Amino acid sequence: MPTLFFALVAALAGGAVPFQGGANAALGRALGHPLWATLASLAISALCVLPLLLMLRVPLPSLAGLSGQPKWIWIGGVAGVVYVTAALVLMPKLGAASFMIAVIAGQLVAALLIDGFGGVGLAPRPVEPSRLLGTALVLAGAVIVQWPAWAR
Template sequence: MSNNSGTLQLARGASIERDWGVSRLCPIFPAKDRSSVLHDLVSRLPLLIVAVVLGVILVWQSPINAEAARRLGSPALAGVLSISISLVLVVAFAAVTVRAKPDWSQIASAPWWAWIGGIAGAVFVVGAAVIVPKTGSVLFLLAVVLGQMLGAVVADTYGMWGLPVQPISLAKLAGISLVLAGAIVFILSS
């Protein structure tokens, strides 16, 4: 059902925003002042560059862990190796960067889901070590990106994990569709 603002209301308070202001030819992208979009992009550019580097590292992590799994004879042991190295590096990073004494009572009173981030990391590392040798890096990462986009849209739409609620937009749905189409094209061309 839609309302007068051009927003489709979905179940549980979620909505899809429609903004027809950009052009009649491309109605799915929200209208924004070009200078504000450019300013937003430029102000976030250093972070986006770091994100690109992190993306490259993430892509490389999967075949590296797959090779460790092959040599160790176990994806689980490759996961232990990878996560052990991660633990050492994160502890060292925390030792250098954390200045204030942590208030551990805050984490003790955190919601249950604040404790599962490590589980997600372990599942990803071991899963990648198993899947990448069978699919290759590109197809695996296409599937991962699709999953990330779907998970992000659900998390934003419903305000999961403490995130502010952000409605689904047609542009977001178009982006997910493009990633899915890319995965299908890649599979068909292989």
């Protein structure tokens, strides 16, 4: 039961993503450049997290905990900028569905590599044939969704 619940929450969170891309694209047009929209979006994210930190009385982090950590722990911020900027630039060009299927295909390939090698601090998980087949089907779906645009 908890796994199903977590999967449903993840699906709901995923449902917010196309709205983020579309809204950020409109914000980029209004601000005159996609990078201003990226900065504004990330600033709004920070403004949304700050009240939660205060409400939950989360203690300040210890910067000493950062010493000796691998440098890759900072890549999440870089990945956020890459994704937000790509979404607001590419979603208007591709459409929401085409952009999202391409993003999901890329996420699945990267996730299989992370699982297979135990990347970003996660325990390695076997890349089983069923996972490869599922990823191949999503990749095929990405091609099918894009096909009409490529055929023009």
